[in-house]
Amino acid sequence: MDLINVVEWSRAQFALTAGYHWLFVxxxxxxxxxxxxxxxxxxxxxxxxxxxxxxxxxxxxxVNFAIGVATGIILEFEFGTNWSNYSWFVGDIxxxxxxxxxxxxxxxxxxxxAVMFFGWKKFSPGQHLAxxxxxxxxxxxxxxxxxxxxxxxxxxxxxxxxxxxxRNVMISFSEVALSPVAVNKxxxxxMSGWCLAGVFVVGVSSWYMLKKRDTEFALKSIxxxxxVGLIGILxxxxxxxxxAVEVTKxxxxxxxxxxxxxEGQEGTKLVGVGLLNPSKEYDNDEDATLFEIAIPHxxxxxxxxxxxxxxxxxxxxxxxxxxxDGQVVNTVPYAERIERGKAxxxxxxxxxxxxxxxxxxxxxxxxxxxxxxxxxFGYGYFKDVKEAIPNxxxxxxxxxxxxxxxxxxxxxxxxxxxCAFRKKEWLEFKVKNIMVFPVLALLSIPLVxxxxxxxxxxxxxxxxxxxxxDIMPVQAAIxxxxxxxxxxxxxxxxxxxxxxxxxxxxxMLKQIKKGPEQ
Numbered sequence: 001m002d003l004i005n006v007v008e009w010s011r012a013q014f015a016l017t018a019g020y021h022w023l024f025v026x027x028x029x030x031x032x033x034x035x036x037x038x039x040x041x042x043x044x045x046x047x048x049x050x051x052x053x054x055x056x057x058x059x060x061x062x063v064n065f066a067i068g069v070a071t072g073i074i075l076e077f078e079f080g081t082n083w084s085n086y087s088w089f090v091g092d093i094x095x096x097x098x099x100x101x102x103x104x105x106x107x108x109x110x111x112x113x114a115v116m117f118f119g120w121k122k123f124s125p126g127q128h129l130a131x132x133x134x135x136x137x138x139x140x141x142x143x144x145x146x147x148x149x150x151x152x153x154x155x156x157x158x159x160x161x162x163x164x165x166x167r168n169v170m171i172s173f174s175e176v177a178l179s180p181v182a183v184n185k186x187x188x189x190x191m192s193g194w195c196l197a198g199v200f201v202v203g204v205s206s207w208y209m210l211k212k213r214d215t216e217f218a219l220k221s222i223x224x225x226x227x228v229g230l231i232g233i234l235x236x237x238x239x240x241x242x243x244a245v246e247v248t249k250x251x252x253x254x255x256x257x258x259x260x261x262x263e264g265q266e267g268t269k270l271v272g273v274g275l276l277n278p279s280k281e282y283d284n285d286e287d288a289t290l291f292e293i294a295i296p297h298x299x300x301x302x303x304x305x306x307x308x309x310x311x312x313x314x315x316x317x318x319x320x321x322x323x324x325d326g327q328v329v330n331t332v333p334y335a336e337r338i339e340r341g342k343a344x345x346x347x348x349x350x351x352x353x354x355x356x357x358x359x360x361x362x363x364x365x366x367x368x369x370x371x372x373x374x375x376x377f378g379y380g381y382f383k384d385v386k387e388a389i390p391n392x393x394x395x396x397x398x399x400x401x402x403x404x405x406x407x408x409x410x411x412x413x414x415x416x417x418x419c420a421f422r423k424k425e426w427l428e429f430k431v432k433n434i435m436v437f438p439v440l441a442l443l444s445i446p447l448v449x450x451x452x453x454x455x456x457x458x459x460x461x462x463x464x465x466x467x468x469x470d471i472m473p474v475q476a477a478i479x480x481x482x483x484x485x486x487x488x489x490x491x492x493x494x495x496x497x498x499x500x501x502x503x504x505x506x507x508m509l510k511q512i513k514k515g516p517e518q
Contacts, residue, residue, distance in 0.1 A: 007475050009486040010082045013493060015460075017075045020497040022456050023449065024068030024504075029143060029190050030197020031061040032136030034228050036129075041224070043129050053217055056516040057201065058132075060508055062117055065109075065139075067504045071497060076102075082486065086467050086477035093159050093170045094149055097177065101145035109138035143193075144186050151182035154459075155250045156468050161374050163351045163367050168471075181250065184242040185459075191235040192452055195409060198229015199441075199448040202416055204512055206441035209427065217516050219427075223420045230413040237406065241302070247462075248303035251469065253317050253388070254462035257395040259299055260288050261313040264321075268311040270298025273400065276393055282314045282386070314392075318385050332376070334385040341380030344373035378471045387473075390464045398454035398461075405451035412444055 035058045042050035076098060079087050087094070115123060115131035123131065152158075158175030159168045170176060202225050208218040247255050255261075260276050261268065274292035300309040312322045320333035332340075347370040354362035382388055419427050419437070427437045463469060467477035 005483045006481060006486060007478055009483060009490060010478050010481070011474060013082060013486060013490040014075075014078055016490065016494060016497065017071065017078060018456070018460070019453065020501065021068065021071040021075050022453060023501065024064050024071060025143070026189075026193035026196040026452050027064050027200060028061070028068050028139055029193030030195070030228065030232065031057060031064065031200070032139045033194060034197055034201055034225055035061050036133045036136045037224055037228065039129050039132050043125055049216070050220070052516045053220055056217075056511075057221070058116070059511055060204075062113075063504055063507050063511070065113065067500050070500060074493065081489075082479050082481065083467070083477050084479040086472060088167060089472060089477070090156075090159075090168045090468060093152060093156075093168060093176060096170065096173065097145040097148040097152075101142050101149075105138055105142035105145060109135055109142060112138060140190055143190055147186045147189055148177055148179070148182045150459075151179050151185050152176055153466075153468050154185075154463055155179055155181040155246075156471055161370075161377075163348060163363075163370060164355070166348075166352070181243075181246050184239055184246050188236060188239040188243050188455075191232045191239060192455065194232025195229050195236055195413075196232075196448045196452055198225045198227075198232055198413060199409060199444050201225025202229065202413070203441045203445040206438035207512065208515070210435055210438035210442075214515050219420065219424070222416065222427075226413055226416045226420060229409075230417055233406065233410050233413055237410070244302045245305065248311070251463065252312055252322075253314065253390065254395070254458075255299075255303060256312065256314045256317060257390045257392045257462055258399040258458060260392055260396045261299070261311065262288050262315050264310055264312040264316045266300070266310045267297045267308040268299040268303075269294040269296050270302060271295075271400070272298075273404075274396075276396055278393075282318060282389065314389060318388075334379070334388055337376040337379040338382050338385065340373040341376040341378060341382075343380075344370055344377045345380040347373070348377075375470065378466065378468070378473050378476070381473050381476050387465060390462055395458055395462045398457040402451050402454035402458065405447050405454070409444065409448055409451065412440065416441070 035054060038050060038054040038057060041047075042054050079094075112131040112134040115128065116135050119128055119131060156168075157179060158172035159170050161167075162169050176182075202222050205218040205221040205225065208214045244255070247258075256264075259268075259271055260274065262280065262282055271289065272293045272295055274289045274294070277287055277290050280286045280288050297307050299311050300306055303309065303311050310322065316322065317331070318334045320331045320336070322331055347366050351363055351366035351370065354360075354366055379388065416437075428435055430436065465473045465475075467474045
């Protein structure tokens with residue numbers, strides 16, 4: 001019971017840190033591009049008005065950047081404090097992209113960040129513009145290496161297990177760095193940051209319109225921010241399609257949980273809106289949903305780009321069944337995976353005993369016994385196949401909420417761009433003396449953040465119970481800590497992060513109320 005508590009509290013602490021960190025990261029990624037675009041316009045026009053607009057949004061970018069760095073550093077340290085077994089087991093692989101991110105990308109950001117903020121009078125306009133773009137680029141490069149590390153946890157490739165070292169070692173850096181999962185995840189995450197920042201800029205600018213002050217500043221900001229946001233949401237949806245294809249290939253259990261799909265079929269429907277049946281289990285005959293509005297063949301098209309493709313459900317995956325190109329394909333049932341995982345662990349134990357005894361023949365035999373079953377090594381920690389099923393409601397509802405909110409953001413930003421460039425008077429449309437556009441824009445700010453957080457929840461909760469897909473479950477990845485130690489640090493971080501968030505919001509609101517300086 002104590003182990004379970006340590007695992008759950010360690011997960012909760014990491015989720016807390018990641019959740020707070022992800023409040024700042026997408027805004028940094030998107031605002032960096034918007035600020036660079038604004039400075040480019042200033043560089044080409046040499047208009048003091050555009051310089052004023054650029055410096056205003058640059059100030060908000062700087063505040064958010066600083067808080068994001070603070071939470072990000074703590075997040076990386078938690079791999080050593082709370083997940084030391086994980087760090088030992090795959091440190092040679094997982095540590096490489098994080099080290100590159102710290103040595104190259106982070107220092108690149110920091111260097112040019114200083115030039116961007118304090119170099120207006122010390123560098124030429126062209127040099128300063130280059131520094132601004134390089135700061136934005138550095139943020140994206142930093143995100144690339146972080147997401148490479150995360151994607152490897154979702155799809156572990158480019159490595160092999162070394163019994164002698166009792167850990168995984170990298171054999172192909174290019175496979176790790178250029179994994180198709182990493183490529184899709186990177187563009188999906190970064191483009192969603194563009195979208196979030198675009199909605200943020202539009203929302204803040206609309207406040208000035210509501211207050212009838214700095215309206216010219218607000219309109220120009222809306223045009224630039226809304227353009228970046230609209231491009232961002234369109235590319236987010238495009239890369240989301242690629243991500244769905246990759247998830248179908250390498251994490252079918254996650255896809256099944258996203259849709260609450262227990263039994264697959266050809267031409268699988270896509271649930272648009274639904275209410276899950278709380279008593280549904282993979283091995284009973286109850287309906288998966290109590291209510292749903294579904295798109296026929298939608299999941300088949302989304303997952304395999306085929307109208308009648310078979311998408312396996314949770315029961316199919318556990319029982320070892322799939323259909324590809326119209327043919328039944330037998331995969332390894334989960335019950336067999338558990339047995340083979342235990343066999344792999346026993347072979348590794350025999351190898352370790354033989355190594356201590358100096359018996360090379362026994363070591364060689366144990367290594368040969370380990371190889372065919374190592375791919376199921378992590379399943380050996382389970383006692384029942386149900387332990388390998390993620391929390392379906394925690395994946396299903398955030399996924400569908402993300403899709404619904406993403407649809408709203410697309411419609412909203414498209415309408416904003418039409419109004420800003422074609423029908424400016426519509427931005428001031430009133431109902432009972434209340435301007436409709438500013439109200440919708442301000443409401444969209446929290447909605448886009450909820451959408452962003454939902455995407456991260458789907459990615460991480462959908463992978464559960466794995467720290468590394470199929471190789472290491474979370475209960476094998478934790479550090480040797482007591483429950484009280486983890487609870488104490490959880491409380492400390494919760495207070496610290498909340499204070500940092502309140503400080504950022506307070507500073508930003510102060511700057512927004514102050515407005516662009518003359």
